[in-house]
Amino acid sequence: MGAVPLPVSMSKNMGLWSQVKKVLGGVYKSYTFRVTIQGFLTLWVVTTCTFYMIRKMPNNPIQVKIEEFQTKQNLPYEEARAKVAGLYDYDPDAPFIEQYMDYMGDLAHGNLGKSITTGRTPVSQQITKYLPWTLFAVGMGLLISFVMGVLAGAAMAYWRGSVFDNVMTAFASISYGIPDFVIAFMILLIGGIQLEIFKVGDYIGGVDPQLKAGFNPDYIQSLFKHALLPVTTYVLASVGGWMLTMKSSTISTLGEDYITVAHARGLSQRRILFGYVGRNAMLPLMTRLAISVGFILSGSIIIETIFIYPGLGKYLFEMIGRRDYTTIQGIFLVTSAAVVVSNILADLLFGVLDPRVRVGGK
Amino acid sequence: MKRYLLLLVAFILVFSAVGTFSTAKPVAKAQDAPSGTFLGTWPYTLPPDHHLNGFDASGLDTNLGVIYRQIVELTPAFYMWATNEYVPMLATEWGFTDDNTAYYIKLREDAHWSDGSAITADDVVATYALARITNYFSVFSAGYVSDVVKVDDYTVKFIFAGEPSLVAERAILKSSISAAASYGDLPQRALDLIASGAASDSEEWTALKTEITEFRPAQLLASGPYTYSLDDVSDTYMTLRWQPNSIFSDSVKFGEIRLWAGETEATTPLVLSGDIAHSTNVYPPSTQQAFADAGIRLLIMPRMYGPALLFNYDVYPFNIKEVRQAIAYLIDREQSAFLTNGLGATGTVYMCGLLDSSVPTLLNQADIDALNHYELNRDKAAELLQSVGFSKNSDGKWADADGKVIAAEYKFPAEFADFSAAAQDAVDQMNQFGFDITPVSTPWQQTAQDIRDGNFELSVWSWAAGSPFASRQFFGPIQRFNYVGLTDGQKGMDFPMEFDYNGTTINLDQMIKDASNGLDLEVQKQRAGEIAKIINDLMPFIPLNVILSTEPWNENLLSGAPADDDPILQNPSADHFIVLYLLNGTIAPAN
Incomplete structure (x- = not known):
């Protein structure tokens, strides 16, 4: 018995449906689509967890302010509570789920909410105020330490066993092992106080307060001058990691067969170093760099605090102390988004740099 | 690409180096201001968090603290712990009324705000009306005072809600008086609401309270010899600038009060480098020793x-x-x-x-x-x-x-x-x-x-x-x-x-x-x-x-600190001696 032919209209619908399925299937199988969806899911999970966890911290914004009034103004609890009541647009007794739904509703409209403790300033306004400083200083520090680390690491591997390698490995190990805040204090106390190489007060903060902001040489100079200490600290604290990773990766690459073949083919040393060794050795570092780019946004809390640098990290630290939930959430969300996006970019970039790792060979 | 990257790095390094040796252009000081800068510290916040409202938690109290607010907005009097006496500031007379049902203060008649207008009883009444709506002063939150009444242009009476109290006296004499003109029509609306007999939990009371705390004065009218605007607040330090119309403008010895931002970890190197002359931060014993080793005096309070x-x-x-x-x-x-x-x-x-x-x-x-x-x-x-x-x-x-x-x-x-x-x-x-x-x-x-x-x-x-x-x-x-x-x-x-x-x-x-x-x-x-x-x-x-508070005091930068056995050092931070000594000119630049 032959197949019963479908009515024409149904046949057309089936054809359309299979087309849609095919397109959807294609979209779903798309690597970019999947990592993007994963990114959104990650952000939702991070946002939800953050929302829950910061409310589980001891004290809330109102309690912190009551403590402050009790301590600084010596007020009895009831007086302090009465004084704080109404200062903040926040109800600590509101059900958790209600607070969560309100927050997610605002977020769906692109609204990060208003700061609880700082006069109801929009969180997005706060972030855009402090973020550029962090991007500038930490971004510059990351760029410099990455470039220096990669170059030095490759050289250490190439001349491995030499005095240069031994000295630089020792330096990298020390740099990697000393916490950034110790380096910051050493720079200030040794360079600024003991040796008096620079005057500490001239380098603290984001820019000389006596200069008018604007695109003029004095102001730009001051920006770089004031970023010098945080950037130096960041570079000294992180360059060792890049150097050691690059050295290890380069040594491993130097032992590959294709390098031996390249040598056998009589290729120039320069071409082997930059075209073969360097490119392949840098692959593992690219992922780390992409992730580090994401972490730039959270700044470096301690470095920014020590140098009174007006970045997002220092601001986050202050807001955690005040339990300003909306601001903390906003900064965490932006930071998480940056990490997720940079991870996605790292995945995609890795696929471009090394076709072997592309999922499904696509 | 690599060449551009190298150029960028070189550019950054060169700019940093150039910046290292550059000097900032000085900004002109106010006319007739005394020379010298007092170098202190206070952990203020930055605008837009930082604002000039004296009746909101993130306003003047937070950003000037109990010490520096008193040199911008004067209090009626200053308390001396050793003698249990008050020193006159904005007030010339004060005390309990004969029947002990009220407390009164009489203001100096020659006192002016920084815009040149006179400081009168209306300012005191306005200050307490705003504080009453916001529940910001303890005389209201603790229930000591039921009403604040103008007696004449320079005299104000505080009516006790119950028993007269020395605690209330201290609260009245220690509270800064704000300029009514800085708050637009809010003081009058506050007075009208209070006069209407509205309850403190009523909707109109709550609405006005919100309006007052959200109000952002455009400028700070100071009764003290120093004032500032938000343009004077930077991430590094904020500057209180001398103004000529205060009763203390002629006696102070500094044209500027520079308050560095930050807490202990940020201010430690600045104290050691001489960028901060006096600090009220809490320093651990090892840091105190480092200060002493560097020749910085430690005031014990x-x-x-x-x-x-x-x-x-x-x-x-x-x-x-x-x-x-x-x-x-x-x-x-x-x-x-x-x-x-x-x-x-x-x-x-x-x-x-x-x-x-x-x-x-x-x-x-x-x-x-x-x-x-x-x-x-x-x-x-x-x-x-x-x-x-x-x-x-x-x-x-x-x-x-x-x-x-x-x-x-x-x-x-x-x-x-x-x-x-x-x-x-x-x-x-x-x-x-x-x-x-x-x-x-x-x-x-x-x-x-x-x-x-x-x-x-x-x-x-x-x-x-x-x-x-x-x-x-x-x-x-x-x-x-x-x-x-x-x-x-x-x-x-x-x-x-x-x-x-x-x-x-x-x-x-x-x-x-x-x-x-x-x-x-x-x-x-x-x-x-x-x-x-x-x-x-x-x-x-x-x-x-x-x-005890051990406060670094750099005698290479400042003169006029009390001797170790001076009774004024019995005053704690809430009545810090530098308030009085800055205002009466005892503290001056060294040399």
């Missing part, structure tokens, strides 16, 4: 609190008086003080809930003589424990008749170097004596929360307070961290405040609340003496030591 060992009365055996007394005897409080804050702390002497420095003025001599000093005496401690059935077991631990060892967890705030040092020393001393105490460090917010929740066995928090009144000093921690001072069912220490004592039922909570009521100092001394003796006997907490 009261901080009016210290760490106390807190007991949870629901935990056996700390609900037994003799056990608490034994602990008071066995801890070496001088050692505790040294480990808490180096030379910037002293062991507690009188052990009665009042600061040692205040005891002579707040108690009668007979009551002072009756106090047990609990001087270090471990034999006495052992004797007390034995008197309630404890003895040492084979492990050398103190145990009761059932063999239950005196054991507990001692929670302390990890971030507070002074409190954690005091706690760990107390643990060591108790364990050496034969207790089994385990130190547990937690984030400070968690420690505070646990104390309030009664979720602790032993802990540490502050005792006493920066107030010259006994009721305030007794407040912490026996009320602050006890069920009587907490809400929502929190138990805190759970020390019973109503109990039979020497055959009489007493309410210790009410006794403390009433201790400083009225105007008769002798009566207040008697009340305080009764409370002090009860606390001294029951030892509801152990006041381990009293922390």
